[in-house]
Amino acid sequence: MSSDVVQSRAGVRVMWTYIGTGLAIFSLMLLAGILLRAAQAGWLPVDPGTFYSILSLHGVGMIVAMAISGLGTLWYLVRREMDLDERIAYLAYGFFIAGVITVIVSVVPGRYGSLWTMLYPLPFVGTYWPSWATGTWLIGNALVMLGFMLWCAQILGALLAKYGGVRGMLAIDYVFRNRAFTESGGKPPPPAMFAAAITAFDGFITGTVGLVIGTALLVHWMDPTVAINPLWAKNLTYLFGHSIANLTMYMAVAGVYVGLPLCTKRAYHTSPQLAVAWWATLLFVIIAYFHHLYMDFAQMQWMQFVGEIASYLAAIPVVVVTVYGGVMLVHRSGMRWSLGSMFLYGGMIGWVVGGIGAVLDATIPANVDLHNTLWVPAHFHTYLLEGVLLFTLGWVFVILEQRADAVSSLVMRWLVGLGMFGGGALFVFSFYIAGAAGIPRRYAVEPAPGPFWASVGTVGAIVFLIGFAICVFEGIRLARLGKSEATA
Amino acid sequence: MNRQSIAATMILLATVAFALAPLYRSAVDIPIPLHHVIHAVMMAGAALAGILFAGFLARERRSGAPWLVVSMFAPVFAMLLMWPSEYSYFERHPYGHIVEHLGLIFLGFVAGYGGQRYANGIGWASGIGIVAMAVLGVWGYGVEPTTVTAVAVASSASQALGAPNVTHGSALFAQNCAICHGVGGAGGEGPPLKNERVRKSLAAAERWIENPAPPMPKLYPGTLSAQDVADVASYIETLR
């Protein structure tokens, strides 16, 4: 079985480099996040300027952490199927690291605090940080984007070459001329390749748009006479920001497609339904961002209607198909629960729950009540913390367990489960209920009952942190066990 | 020379000829959005030529990796070259303008060629990407709605806040401010208010006028009323 996991040394090297960095950044940003929630609870004296600087770092850092882990997993999975140049993966990695360092410079000495949404004209008007910090921030983000685009272009090129253009990559013949295709011996790409293809394709578009708005802001920074239309800037910023945050989910899903079959000793095949669901994501993930502008009445109205439909279609089909397939894999498979399978299955639950919260918020009349309240961080923390992160951790643990040929004890599983599911649930619950109470997001000091729910959330986050720490130590133990197993 | 290479060369030559347009027509007359469209057309031609060239130059696929990096950088430099400011050197001088166009054509070519050298199909992706960048710029890169008008429109419906009167503001400016800041804000004893490196927002300008640092005199609330301050500030906002 372990031969399934270890095939390409280059792939394994790249994957561990990416995932290791991703999880390291995640751990730091987790601490930053707890600090922010504790400040909102009134437990820590943090002045608003510092609060917003840390919030800016927390936001961009988490997205990079999640993305980098997902990109590492995908790179390895694609590398199993075809030849890829390792150097490009490391070059992209270099861009990520350079970008992260630049961003840290802009925030830590520079006190940049326009958040990672950086809505024009905020980073230039009425700021409490020096102008150079804005420029540094923009350059740092552009470097991360360039790394991301390199990755996307490399994977896209490899997939196009391997599967014979867009038709093969997206399994178009497999869906529309199924009988002729299968009878002639054709095989559709495996499920994880859809995740890679959609990430690379939409990532390329997202990256292009990110560079358009980033460079435009950079030019405005150097030459303030260059005018920028705020509505245009907002559209581009959210197209870029929403899509890249959303894509982290679709990257991490690949871990389910490959990891869950390893746990259940069953096969996850591509079905026409799966292919069509991914097409829906491919098309609609780019325009789903319209829901960020529901409350901009100056936006053209057809965009609002399309936004609601696109938000549904980007998320629902692929969740429904993937989760249905995932449940069919696990149901009566005789699977042993381990940390790996627990994370992967729990991640699917978190994905569904966060998705329900997202779909509610993407419904325009509900958005009037929920837009820019804590409901928004509620839903994305659900799917990032209890979805994307768990998929990544699940994938890592499946590999570690296979290599060590061991699983964690029942007590260990309960400890980690209580910490990461129990603490995580309490943490996101505090966001949901405060959002329903109308507490705005991004408030350094919240009106009542915000601080009460913030203290509940802080407790939840600390419990999560304990669970995560136990999980890290357990991971190290399994990794050592696997190493001694290999040498023995 | 096969047919493909002839077509590619023709397209490239046509694009370069198009780039010489500023010689015949003053480029400043063309509004910025239209300018973006023209740039997009140029880069589309260049990217297409690049893709076609790659088709017969790139025999082996493995060596393509470095090209990928080059083609990914092209759009960023293109955005910088398209700097949509009427004060930008490239826009004001016909020859500089041609240099800018040639640069854009080069970058469009690199995007198409480099992408295609890496893998069949990526040239189209990066070519479309660089053209889409220019097209996207039409709606907001270098163009904006004016804040002053919007505030006036919102205020005109009720008396909650007096609409800033730019004409009155310009009269007040000529009386009280032009001695130092020059006629039309061109500058003199005091700093110019046009072409500022860092520009104050309307609100910041009002706060500054109400509470300036020496040597600028404090005329509020003595000489200037709150309404006067708003009028002067909105007039200054129109100086660009």
Place this chain on the structure above:
Amino acid sequence: MGNAYLIFESFIVVAALAIIVMLFLANYRAHEPLPQEVVTSRGYALRRYWFWLVLVVAVATFVITIPNFPYPRANASANAKHFSVVAQQYSFAVPAVVPLGVPVIFDVTSRDVNHGFGIYGPNGAIVGQVQVMPGYVNHLPMTFTVAGRYVIRCLEYCGIAHAAMQGGFDVR
């Protein structure tokens, strides 16, 4: 509008249902494994109904919510009274009194950066909101049915004092 707790409750119910069903399916007779073909054929038989159910619910949600979209309609704005709102870092210029029970339209814009115009009713719930964008005027139609003090909060991050940016008016 004003339905946040209803949304929250339905969210909790649907999410709890999803969690229970998924945990049940994973643990139900887990120690009596079946071959994958058996599970798959049963699953495929059910799958069609499941997909249709999701589709119908999604389409129904969209259609049912259309009449409640908050955007200004041409016929509504004809006889409504207009009030201007100008936001800037970190304050709102708003009317002091807004009439009760008649349609009003807030013409909202900003002097500097993006802000949010969030109206909180006397009971503390959001009754309406619109984004405030420099260079654009957003028209927010409202009809207030409850008299009292309404609080305005900024709902788009606008700088260091974002959390302190407030305003208010009386409805009577």
